[in-house]
Amino acid sequence: MEVNAGGVIAYISSSSSASSPASCHSEGSENSFQSSFSSVPSSPNSSNSDTNGNPKNGDLSNIEGILKNDQIDCSIKTSKSSAPGMTKSHSGVTKFSGMVLLCKVCGDVASGFHYGVHACEGCKGFFRRSIQQNIQYKKCLKNENCSIMRMNRNRCQQCRFKKCLSVGMSRDAVRFGRIPKRKKQRMLIEMQSAMKTMMNSQFSGHLQNDTLVEHHEQTALPAQEQL
Amino acid sequence: MEVNAGGVIAYISSSSSASSPASCHSEGSENSFQSSFSSVPSSPNSSNSDTNGNPKNGDLSNIEGILKNDQIDCSIKTSKSSAPGMTKSHSGVTKFSGMVLLCKVCGDVASGFHYGVHACEGCKGFFRRSIQQNIQYKKCLKNENCSIMRMNRNRCQQCRFKKCLSVGMSRDAVRFGRIPKRKKQRMLIEMQSAMKTMMNSQFSGHLQNDTLVEHHEQTALPAQEQL
DNA sequence: AAATCAGGTCACCAGGTCAA
DNA sequence: TTGACCTGGTGACCTGATTT
Numbered sequence: 001m002e003v004n005a006g007g008v009i010a011y012i013s014s015s016s017s018a019s020s021p022a023s024c025h026s027e028g029s030e031n032s033f034q035s036s037f038s039s040v041p042s043s044p045n046s047s048n049s050d051t052n053g054n055p056k057n058g059d060l061s062n063i064e065g066i067l068k069n070d071q072i073d074c075s076i077k078t079s080k081s082s083a084p085g086m087t088k089s090h091s092g093v094t095k096f097s098g099m100v101l102l103c104k105v106c107g108d109v110a111s112g113f114h115y116g117v118h119a120c121e122g123c124k125g126f127f128r129r130s131i132q133q134n135i136q137y138k139k140c141l142k143n144e145n146c147s148i149m150r151m152n153r154n155r156c157q158q159c160r161f162k163k164c165l166s167v168g169m170s171r172d173a174v175r176f177g178r179i180p181k182r183k184k185q186r187m188l189i190e191m192q193s194a195m196k197t198m199m200n201s202q203f204s205g206h207l208q209n210d211t212l213v214e215h216h217e218q219t220a221l222p223a224q225e226q227l
Numbered sequence: 228m229e230v231n232a233g234g235v236i237a238y239i240s241s242s243s244s245a246s247s248p249a250s251c252h253s254e255g256s257e258n259s260f261q262s263s264f265s266s267v268p269s270s271p272n273s274s275n276s277d278t279n280g281n282p283k284n285g286d287l288s289n290i291e292g293i294l295k296n297d298q299i300d301c302s303i304k305t306s307k308s309s310a311p312g313m314t315k316s317h318s319g320v321t322k323f324s325g326m327v328l329l330c331k332v333c334g335d336v337a338s339g340f341h342y343g344v345h346a347c348e349g350c351k352g353f354f355r356r357s358i359q360q361n362i363q364y365k366k367c368l369k370n371e372n373c374s375i376m377r378m379n380r381n382r383c384q385q386c387r388f389k390k391c392l393s394v395g396m397s398r399d400a401v402r403f404g405r406i407p408k409r410k411k412q413r414m415l416i417e418m419q420s421a422m423k424t425m426m427n428s429q430f431s432g433h434l435q436n437d438t439l440v441e442h443h444e445q446t447a448l449p450a451q452e453q454l
Numbered sequence: 455a456a457a458t459c460a461g462g463t464c465a466c467c468a469g470g471t472c473a474a
Numbered sequence: 475t476t477g478a479c480c481t482g483g484t485g486a487c488c489t490g491a492t493t494t
Binding site: 351356 | 485
Binding site for chain 1: 475477479483485486487
């Protein structure tokens, strides 16, 4: 977990590793978030968290929707209406109420909701190429459970692709069009409560501007945006 | 068909998949459901009230209309009047006596009666763009009979457009203004009998709130974000 | 006036590109 | 191969028109 101060909320889940394959994805329904975020870190610590984390729940997974609406700070703000909270910078960074969303696969800054999960341009492109060409990657040289992070995401393609699937990336989970207001709203609320929880439990004190939502692992929550 | 519980009534028609081209559709103008619904779920439950309360009631007076009035829960409820029975959420979901109507093209939740058939915002927009710009889509990469469902409706434009036409979408089928009482009544009656049938035959027991009326394929009802 | 839909808008994303 | 950018859609909402 990171919750670092900078204002990043991270999907907190745990570790990652590879194990859980896919499974997920149900899409269909959506539900959106599982239930809630309950778990958010409250206590941090724990470090542990299970392994993979999957928490299902807990996490902020949901945030999703939220994320994108508004604009971003940086560049342009074209927005007009936009809901409160969400923004996307023109650079592609997705923020929600000042919080930067992270790629569920590698933890880098997410550029949007791709193939059903918040992902960075790199993982988006990697996943696209993988499914388009139905590439069979070389077997992992280690234990097939390499941790995938921004810095080392290109070291093991097999594990990266596996991670993509485990966090729920799927062609079936694609969402087009703008994010429904209700969804955004819902996310915002969830996010806020998650933040609150975090703040209380952790550092009480400092948060700066942006918060990062990471996630990691979390396995897949299916994606759905649902609204 | 599925009739799944959730309260969805599906247009039950045939199979869909690819083969049957048109077939259905009668619509032309109004009528909306083909003939039958036979299978609709059943009773709703009562309890329900669905979300909003719409009472189902019986009145026939309104059916079609019925569908759209209610509103959804979430956000706003703009509604005001509404006849008993039909409601539309403000989100655009069309409901009839607690039943959610589905898009005849892809099975997603319908936002209304567009170009002669109940359709979702996505298929409505897709069809509009197709005819306005007279777009010639790229040839289907498969057999030109892709099944069109919410999850994969964006995979093959040619087949999606074909499906739109086969279920009866047409610029000439446009209906403006409020739904005539007689029509609503007619719909209500059909719907009720369909429901009755379903209830008897199928699950008797559980239904939740809304019923979905799908149509074709059904298959997919899945996800939807519903509301 | 109220109900409903065609169209327009524009937030957002899949995919294609191409320098690195 | 990767991933930052760009382009062509997609679809949630909104507005104006139409009908009862």
